[in-house]
Amino acid sequence: MPRADIFDQLEHAVLPVLPGRAHELARLRALHEQEGLSTVTVIGKYNHGKSRLLNELLGEDRFAVADRRETTQLSVHVKDRVRWLDAPGLDADVDQADDRFARQAAWQQSDIRLFVHSAKEGELDGRERRLLHKLSADADATRRQTLLVVSQVDQAGDDAQLHQVLGAIGQQAPGMALHAASATRHRQGIEGGKQLLIERSGIPALRAALARALGQVPQARAHESAQMKSAMHQELVQRQAALRAQCTGLQQQQAQQRRQFDLDLDAVFDQARQDLAEVMSTPGPDLALQPDTAADRFRLTTGRLERARLQVAYSKVCIQLNAALTRHGAIELPTAQHTAARSLNSVMVAVLGVSVKYREDLQRMFYQDAGRDALQRDFARYYEISADRQALAARIDAVRDQLAAAQTAQQALQTLDQLEIRT
Template identity: 50%
Template sequence: MIEQNDILGSAQTAAERAILLVLPEHISHLERLRLLTTPNRLPTVTVVGKYNHGKSRLLNELLGQDQFSVADKRETITLSSQTHHAVCWLDAPGLDADISLDDDRLALRAVWIESDIRLFVHTAKEGELDGCEHDVVKQLCNDEGLTQRKTLFVLSQIDQLPGTGELENILKALGQQAPGTVFHAVSSTRHRQGQTESKQLLVQKSGIPALKDLIADAVTNVPQARAFEAARLFEHFSTELQQQHALRQQRLEALLQRQSDQRHQFDTGLHTVLAKVQTDLLAIINAPGFGNSLTPDYASDQYKLTAAKRERARIQVAYSRACVEIDAFLAGHGVTGLSSGKTPVSGSLYTVMIAVLGISVKHARDLQRIFGSPAGIQQLHEAFTQYFNASTDQVTLAQDIVAAKLQVNVALDAIDALASFTLPA
């Protein structure tokens, strides 16, 4: 599996890196765009086809020089290039996925990233295309329709056929197998022999001069095809990045909305619960016997149920009920414990209720101070809100929002980075 770091490592500029951070799976397209926007880059012609089909030898004949290694076995295993007449000629390994994945990777790189013109080479000896070749031909035709990158289809080694009738049969079969393609029949052997022996007719009959003319036409058209392909790729990246930005922005807005909704629900809910608790407690505070609770106990009252004791019990029960109501509300909003960093004396004391209201039994004066005035209720509201904001759910949500904002900014940076590419005219 390709790691994110490997992908980013292949970026050559900060702009490419910024784009790959958003669209790592588009690395090949980005490399192609880089080449298309590199000024003064020579038109590049490459070969594609199965091994031993005569690709390297064909390139040698086209160049008129034995630059590429030819052999009767799997020979080309790396990419090698030669500049000749202001064209870069790129020899590539054969496409045979079952033999070496690395060779295929190089072959695919030559075809899909490096080249402007592809020579698809199929040897006449094999007759029709096999399944793998057929797929490649379809992909190449499809690509030309989309990008204007030219592919020329070459039927090689025709001197190996017994006669012209056989050649016609194969060409017809190929035309049926891959509709829309025109295969150009060539023989590198005849071309070389014709040249060596100064036999012009043999040279002509080799099909190589006609193929050279087709390549020369395609080379002339490379600037226009490149401009078309670059504009298309640019548009592709632009659309993808805008989509990514929109998606990320939506995600951020959804998170912000969730945060705002949760804050609002907590705020209004807390307001309601505190108002109710206040009403309940004020009824106790304002009851006629309330003052009794302030009367101290005497030693002689130890086993007596005095009016003061009865009143204090009543206050305590009412206060406990209020605490239960507030606590239930807090639990419903994820405020279940103190945030980390505060060392509890004991687990049971590690609660928001105790942190805000304290552990002491409440006396009448305490209740009056805490619940008896708007300022006291406001203080409670603020204290509980602080613990709500510090609750695990809210902290996680806030972190998600920070991460989502970052993702939006990364997409915006990528959009800016794309604008730094200068498209060919």
């Protein structure tokens, strides 16, 4: 599979899980797609002599030189297996299009950075200092080198003034070697055949420093690649561990809620047997089954009294059941089961119905194991499809999906272990 396709799949798998690793993935892509070319990027403000300096380092005019802002996007030239990038100036335009190209060149593409500052501008400004600090920190972490070049030294006045400028910049960038250079002197020396002027231009010394830095690129790339992959592997491992713990916690919560629901229902059913004991143990025939005649229409018959007594006892049980269901959020029916009569859209009605209950019904429902199990099963079914339970189940599914995505991301990242960086 082409490397570009491998990285497309890698980014598709990893970025949704580790969105903060976009830079590392872009850098890894650059390392693998540069086909064995080392990349040197020149960065700095516009009109500080960056393009002219590159032309002298190359020994040929490949980059446009002008007194106005000329470089507004990445300019590239390849020579002797080195890829030279001339980035836009750090002082970006208002929409910061230049800045995007400069960041891409400095952070994603480059193996070596030439940070160019014109001697005639004096000390580094705040933005330059902040960027140099970031580049220095990156060099400590990735081993990518930054060479600080003070350019246009021929325009800095006399030697005393130049010495003062170099000293000030040296204090602003402690620990970094300064490379003083003049592209103009070097070109004059080349055209006039003046070897001393060529040496004084600083270009030969800068070329030698670049050659040493380029010799260290393969080891730096291997270190940087291993470091980035290790960091992402570690983050993915930690991510998976956190997701597993979260999933386990949610599943335990789900199981505990169900156990408590079953225990509460069992307690209500046990209490129902006690509350119904008096009406269920009445000796003799079931008077509630005695029908009323037309003559009994306005009379308080024994059958009517018995039926009322049964319904009062049954209503108390229903109140306890409804309270237990309410505590667990199993009250209303799912929307798909709603009827036009709102009073019927409850779990209690769906399971128990609205019919009058007689002793035979109560015996079957609360005293026979099969009836009690059926009630438990029906109430549990509506409990499991209640809004709170569905929300908890959705959270568990979402965490499982995130865990699967993290595992897929780690597998995709492991494919890079089989790819060799061409240096």
